[in-house]
Structures are given as structure tokens and as C-alpha cells.
Amino acid sequence: MLNNWFYKSIIGISKFILPVVLLLLLAPQLMRFSTELSSMNDFFKIHQVGFLLCHMLFYIALYLAWPKLITGMVNRRQDELDEAQIKLALQAKYYLLAALIFFELLIWWR
Incomplete structure (x- = not known):
């Protein structure tokens, strides 16, 4: 135990x-x-609002398109997947979005 x-x-x-x-x-x-990353950081600070809006649109599109992407990939596979695996793949969008938002917050927090 x-x-x-x-x-x-x-x-x-x-x-x-x-x-x-x-x-x-x-x-x-x-x-x-890294000097390259520092210059990119300055560029992103200048265009902060535009990048934030683009990233928000990307996250919303990923959230909405995820079930269609998973069903398309399942239909193309030769192997049979059971319902638990498909359900797990559909739930993975939350982990992916959480990781992407976490990285986004790390960059903006800096």
C-alpha cells in the first residue's frame, strides 16, 4: 500500500x-x-497588443478545431482506437491550452 x-x-x-x-x-x-532573444523581446514589447490578439485568436481556434482535428486523425488511422483513447485525446486540448497559456504568461510576466 x-x-x-x-x-x-x-x-x-x-x-x-x-x-x-x-x-x-x-x-x-x-x-x-541571449542577445537575439533580447532583441526579439524588445520587438514583442513594441507590438504587444497585436501579438496578444493573434495569440488569443489562435487559442480560440485551437480550442474549437481540436475535436475536428482528432476525429480526422482517428478516421485516417489504420488501427482501431477504443473510446477511452479517443476521449483522452479529446481531453488533451485542456492540457495543451494550459501549457500554451502558461508559456504566454511566463513571457508577459518577464
């Missing part, structure tokens, strides 16, 4: 906490030490 708890906690830490910590630690370092 205790081994099962350790196993689940290690998986949870490796899936969620470690990538977030690594992103929080590495993103500012990459932005600070």
Missing part, C-alpha cells in the same frame, strides 16, 4: 511539478543571456 503511494507520488512529481520548476528556472536564464 505504501509502495503504491510512493509510486503515484513519484509519477505525479515527474509529470507536473518538475517540468513547471524547470520552466520557471530556465526561461529567465534563456531570456537574459
Whole structure:
């Protein structure tokens, strides 16, 4: 019973906490030490509102088109997928959007 708890906690830490910590630690370092990224950062600050609107439109389009993309990919595959796999693929849009918004917030927070 205790081994099962350790196993689940290690998986949870490796899936969620470690990538977030690594992103929080590495993103500012990459932005600070690269001159190309600094010049891009200045460009994005100048055109901040336009990029924010374009990214919002992209996120909305991704959210709305995700089920159609998944069903199109499922129909093209030769292998049979069960309902649980299709449902998991449809729910993956929330994780993808959360990751994209998290990266967006890291950049804007800087």
C-alpha cells in the first residue's frame, strides 16, 4: 500500500511539478543571456497588443478545431482506437491550452 503511494507520488512529481520548476528556472536564464532573444523581446514589447490578439485568436481556434482535428486523425488511422483513447485525446486540448497559456504568461510576466 505504501509502495503504491510512493509510486503515484513519484509519477505525479515527474509529470507536473518538475517540468513547471524547470520552466520557471530556465526561461529567465534563456531570456537574459541571449542577445537575439533580447532583441526579439524588445520587438514583442513594441507590438504587444497585436501579438496578444493573434495569440488569443489562435487559442480560440485551437480550442474549437481540436475535436475536428482528432476525429480526422482517428478516421485516417489504420488501427482501431477504443473510446477511452479517443476521449483522452479529446481531453488533451485542456492540457495543451494550459501549457500554451502558461508559456504566454511566463513571457508577459518577464
